[in-house]
Amino acid sequence: MEEANKYVKEFTQEKYKFGFTTDVHTEVIEKGLNEDVVRLISAKKNEPEWLLEYRLGAFRHWLTLSIPTWAHLRIPEIDFQGISYYADPTAKKKDGEIDPELLKTFERLGIPLNEHNALAGFAVDAVMDSVSVKTTFKETLREKGIIFCSFSEAVQEHPELIKKYMGSVVGYKDNFFAALNSAVFSDGSFVYIPKGVRCPMELSTYFRINAINTGQFERTLIVAEDDSYVSYLEGCTAPMRDENQLHAAIVEIIVKNRAEVKYSTVQNWFPGDSEGKGGVFNFVTKRGICEGEGSKLSWTQVETGSAITWKYPSCILKGDNSTAEFYSVAVTNHHQQADTGTKMIHLGKNTSSTIISKGISAGKSENSYRGLVRITPNADNARNFSECDSLLIGDKCGAHTFPYMDVHNNTAVIEHEATTSKINEDQIFYCNQRGLDTEEAISLIVNGYAKEVLNKLPMEFAVEAQKLLAITLEGSVG
Amino acid sequence: MNMKVEQQYITLFKESRDLLDNNSAPVMNKYRQEAFDNFERLGFPSKKVEEYKYTPVSKYFEQEYGLNLSRLDIPSKPRDLFSCDVPGMDSIQAFLVNDLFHQEAVKGLPKGVLLGSLKELAETHPELVEKYYAKIANHSKDAIVSFNTAFAQDGLLLYVPKNTIIEQPIQLINLLRSDVDLMSNRRILIVLEEGAQAKVLICNHTIDQVNFIQTGVTEVFVGANAQLDFYELEETHTQTVRFNNLTVHQQADSNVLLNNMTLHNGVTRNSTEVVLKGKGAHIDCHGMAVEDQNQHVDNTTLIDHTVAHCTSNELFKYVLDDHSVGAFTGMILVRPDAQQTNSQQTNRALCVTRDAKMYARPQLEIYADDVRCGHGATVGQLDETALFYMQARGISEREARLLLMFAFVNEVIDTISIDALKERLHTLVEQRFRGEVQKCSECSICK
Numbered sequence: 001m002e003e004a005n006k007y008v009k010e011f012t013q014e015k016y017k018f019g020f021t022t023d024v025h026t027e028v029i030e031k032g033l034n035e036d037v038v039r040l041i042s043a044k045k046n047e048p049e050w051l052l053e054y055r056l057g058a059f060r061h062w063l064t065l066s067i068p069t070w071a072h073l074r075i076p077e078i079d080f081q082g083i084s085y086y087a088d089p090t091a092k093k094k095d096g097e098i099d100p101e102l103l104k105t106f107e108r109l110g111i112p113l114n115e116h117n118a119l120a121g122f123a124v125d126a127v128m129d130s131v132s133v134k135t136t137f138k139e140t141l142r143e144k145g146i147i148f149c150s151f152s153e154a155v156q157e158h159p160e161l162i163k164k165y166m167g168s169v170v171g172y173k174d175n176f177f178a179a180l181n182s183a184v185f186s187d188g189s190f191v192y193i194p195k196g197v198r199c200p201m202e203l204s205t206y207f208r209i210n211a212i213n214t215g216q217f218e219r220t221l222i223v224a225e226d227d228s229y230v231s232y233l234e235g236c237t238a239p240m241r242d243e244n245q246l247h248a249a250i251v252e253i254i255v256k257n258r259a260e261v262k263y264s265t266v267q268n269w270f271p272g273d274s275e276g277k278g279g280v281f282n283f284v285t286k287r288g289i290c291e292g293e294g295s296k297l298s299w300t301q302v303e304t305g306s307a308i309t310w311k312y313p314s315c316i317l318k319g320d321n322s323t324a325e326f327y328s329v330a331v332t333n334h335h336q337q338a339d340t341g342t343k344m345i346h347l348g349k350n351t352s353s354t355i356i357s358k359g360i361s362a363g364k365s366e367n368s369y370r371g372l373v374r375i376t377p378n379a380d381n382a383r384n385f386s387e388c389d390s391l392l393i394g395d396k397c398g399a400h401t402f403p404y405m406d407v408h409n410n411t412a413v414i415e416h417e418a419t420t421s422k423i424n425e426d427q428i429f430y431c432n433q434r435g436l437d438t439e440e441a442i443s444l445i446v447n448g449y450a451k452e453v454l455n456k457l458p459m460e461f462a463v464e465a466q467k468l469l470a471i472t473l474e475g476s477v478g
Numbered sequence: 479m480n481m482k483v484e485q486q487y488i489t490l491f492k493e494s495r496d497l498l499d500n501n502s503a504p505v506m507n508k509y510r511q512e513a514f515d516n517f518e519r520l521g522f523p524s525k526k527v528e529e530y531k532y533t534p535v536s537k538y539f540e541q542e543y544g545l546n547l548s549r550l551d552i553p554s555k556p557r558d559l560f561s562c563d564v565p566g567m568d569s570i571q572a573f574l575v576n577d578l579f580h581q582e583a584v585k586g587l588p589k590g591v592l593l594g595s596l597k598e599l600a601e602t603h604p605e606l607v608e609k610y611y612a613k614i615a616n617h618s619k620d621a622i623v624s625f626n627t628a629f630a631q632d633g634l635l636l637y638v639p640k641n642t643i644i645e646q647p648i649q650l651i652n653l654l655r656s657d658v659d660l661m662s663n664r665r666i667l668i669v670l671e672e673g674a675q676a677k678v679l680i681c682n683h684t685i686d687q688v689n690f691i692q693t694g695v696t697e698v699f700v701g702a703n704a705q706l707d708f709y710e711l712e713e714t715h716t717q718t719v720r721f722n723n724l725t726v727h728q729q730a731d732s733n734v735l736l737n738n739m740t741l742h743n744g745v746t747r748n749s750t751e752v753v754l755k756g757k758g759a760h761i762d763c764h765g766m767a768v769e770d771q772n773q774h775v776d777n778t779t780l781i782d783h784t785v786a787h788c789t790s791n792e793l794f795k796y797v798l799d800d801h802s803v804g805a806f807t808g809m810i811l812v813r814p815d816a817q818q819t820n821s822q823q824t825n826r827a828l829c830v831t832r833d834a835k836m837y838a839r840p841q842l843e844i845y846a847d848d849v850r851c852g853h854g855a856t857v858g859q860l861d862e863t864a865l866f867y868m869q870a871r872g873i874s875e876r877e878a879r880l881l882l883m884f885a886f887v888n889e890v891i892d893t894i895s896i897d898a899l900k901e902r903l904h905t906l907v908e909q910r911f912r913g914e915v916q917k918c919s920e921c922s923i924c925k
Contacts (some may be wrong), residue, residue, distance in 0.1 A: 306685070390844070402841050405838040409832060410829035414855075414856060418853050418854075
């Protein structure tokens with residue numbers, strides 16, 4: 001208990017602690033977006049012709065789209081020509097060596113790029129701006145047949161896999177930001193788990209935006225063959241800057257027969273200062289498909305950062321008897337806005353999905369849950385349970401719930417429950433009585449409230465997420 | 479925007495403006511042009527309009543309908559046509575044929591109460607109608623409301639003065655009757671002054687086997703401390719399309735019960751908006767739909783908590799058979815200063831066949847922190863264990879299913895405060911489930 005208090009204290013006194021910038025030589029291309037830029041990015045990555053064509057197709061489609069306005073968000077005008085679409089901090093060293101400044105950056109972030117650090121126990125693909133800096137434990141994983149590398153590397157070494165799976169779950173016609181990403185994506189991670197292999201360690205990607213006036217557009221592609229298992233983590237931070245930064249990512253997951261993929265995110269992009277200045281605009285398309293019989297996909301997310309979050313990790317339950325889960329904690333404070341949730345599309349028979357979403361809004365923030373559960377005519381005996389709770393701290397914030405249920409099969413059983421309330425004053429009083437001040441009490445109550453989701457995170461992340469909750473809510477009392 | 483469907487109505491409005499005006503009251507004519515301009519701007523809502531996502535509006539307006547713009551009296555004797563009233567319910571009856579108030583003295587009203595044709599009362603009491611007409615049904619946002627405001631010529635007004643209590647329920651029988659396909663635009667205005675009490679039951683029926691389309695706008699003002707029970711019961715045929723917009727404004731400590739029951743219909747969209755404007759106001763907003771064949775019921779509700787200390791309670795139930803479609807959208811909006819709000823919403827749907835479709839959208843939008851709001855929605859089937867239990871005790875499967883379905887919708891019927899009506903609905907619903915809905919022996923509608 002004392003230990004926990006110390007944590008809370010320590011972190012409530014801190015502002016956004018990842019807000020530093022790293023001074024590394026970074027090659028940044030000209031601002032602006034046109035076909036030449038798309039060609040330039042593709043050329044820099046030495047990509048095959050088909051991928052360039054894919055990018056150009058996406059870019060041409062993007063030109064026909066406009067930014068979606070249906071979310072409960074106030075999105076300031078984004079100048080897509082004012083952003084540089086490629087920034088490479090590794091450009092200077094050509095001999096494969098990494099700039100020590102870069103290593104230091106990740107060390108400061110607590111990300112072990114050093115394989116000797118056995119305690120960490122998970123393999124990392126570290127991505128800064130547009131480029132993957134280093135992927136650890138590659139060799140260890142290769143022995144098992146697992147491919148874990150940066151996306152650009154995968155394009156060079158496993159083009160057949162990329163060609164087969166990229167865009168199969170999130171096509172570039174999916175939405176505005178998916179089209180943008182498909183045109184200019186720079187790097188990301190690729191994971192391939194062969195048949196029957198249980199990945200021995202947690203795989204993780206760490207994203208960091210460093211360079212000024214750039215956007216980050218990464219892609220993650222995970223393919224889990226029959227009977228395999230992998231747990232994948234994603235973390236992200238950005239420096240504190242006055243300008244807004246744009247982040248538009250795509251994550252695609254393919255889960256085959258009886259395979260299981262667990263995808264966890266702790267999203268901690270810079271949320272902007274307490275006046276609402278700066279911060280990352282986070283527009284992410286994440287979707288997985290349970291392709292085979294009895295496959296399982298689980299999304300867990302802790303969303304604490306970003307000025308604007310627009311994110312709906314979704315599952316297509318195509319295989320019979322497949323299962324999908326979505327666990328989410330979204331915290332907004334100050335002027336943050338979040339519109340997040342999930343889609344569960346039931347196609348196969350006997351499929352089941354669970355949605356647990358906990359929203360916490362404080363300060364002047366807006367926090368919305370938006371979700372869809374669709375039962376298609378052939379999805380016999382589908383089952384869904386959804387629970388969305390919102391907690392309000394302060395009378396200037398908003399908490400909203402927008403669930404959609406489309407049921408086209410009578411054998412389905414769909415349940416949805418949502419509640420909104422403030423923190424129970426009796427509980428705060430009880431804590432006060434026992435010597436905890438109100439801020440500590442709130443932190444304790446909020447952690448308890450979010451426990452159901454936090455428990456689903458791998459251990460290392462769970463600790464970080466708990467600390468994050470405390471920091472994010474700091475200053476929301478009084 | 480593709481205005482093809484709208485065009486015939488735009489032309490109609492421009493060509494028959496004089497006819498519309500001459501056969502209506504000046505107070506109503508005043509809003510016509512503005513509402514029409516709004517309609518021209520909005521067009522019929524497409525599927526992209528979030529509120530109309532599940533009901534394709536323009537499709538239903540494509541067809542040509544006749545309009546009774548010169549207000550010809552359609553020969554009918556509603557009392558002869560309609561006599562299967564609710565047995566044992568001692569009600570004050572009034573008739574609307576399409577949107578025409580049926581001229582027949584309404585008896586048994588307390589002093590000061592006005593009940594009659596909106597057009598005529600607007601001529602005799604212009605200041606009263608002026609004060610309330612087209613004030614809360616927003617014709618600049620909703621195309622159906624603007625369409626109705628542009629075309630409506632008549633309807634009904636109920637005015638209950640301060641502290642007046644009408645003991646007997648007022649039963650308004652709305653008959654759709656015509657020899658050709660017909661469109662009617664019905665307007666209802668209900669005003670309850672401070673401390674007034676009334677119970678209103680609107681029954682919607684179709685008489686002729688032609689296509690009907692009806693837009694309806696109902697504006698309800700409930701003063702401080704006033705009490706209103708408002709029931710709307712629909713038993714129309716499958717060629718009927720109805721778009722209904724009900725707006726209720728409630729003052730402090732008022733108490734309103736809304737219950738919208740669809741027993742038989744074609745396509746119906748009921749949009750209900752309740753604005754709680756005074757502290758301590760309470761609303762019960764209930765509804766149910768029993769559907770089969772290709773029937774379509776879309777209930778859209780908005781409960782707007784604008785001030786503190788208000789409570790709301792919503793319950794909607796659907797039983798969907800054959801190819802029917804059910805949709806429910808329920809928004810609870812709690813505005814920044816509406817502290818101490820307590821709001822509950824429940825939506826349950828039972829899909830009986832594979833082809834039935836249900837769309838549920840319970841929504842919360844909350845800007846105040848000291849509130850308790852919750853919603854629950856379920857879509858599913860009858861409980862297998864309950865069915866088994868009953869079968870194990872000698873009840874046939876068919877009977878057990880009927881009993882369970884009956885119990886399922888009973889929760890909504892039991893909120894009715896008029897006992898005779900409750901009884902009647904028990905019977906009607908049971909008949910409906912047994913497939914005997916149109917076999918009432920007494921009146922000519924059913925014969």
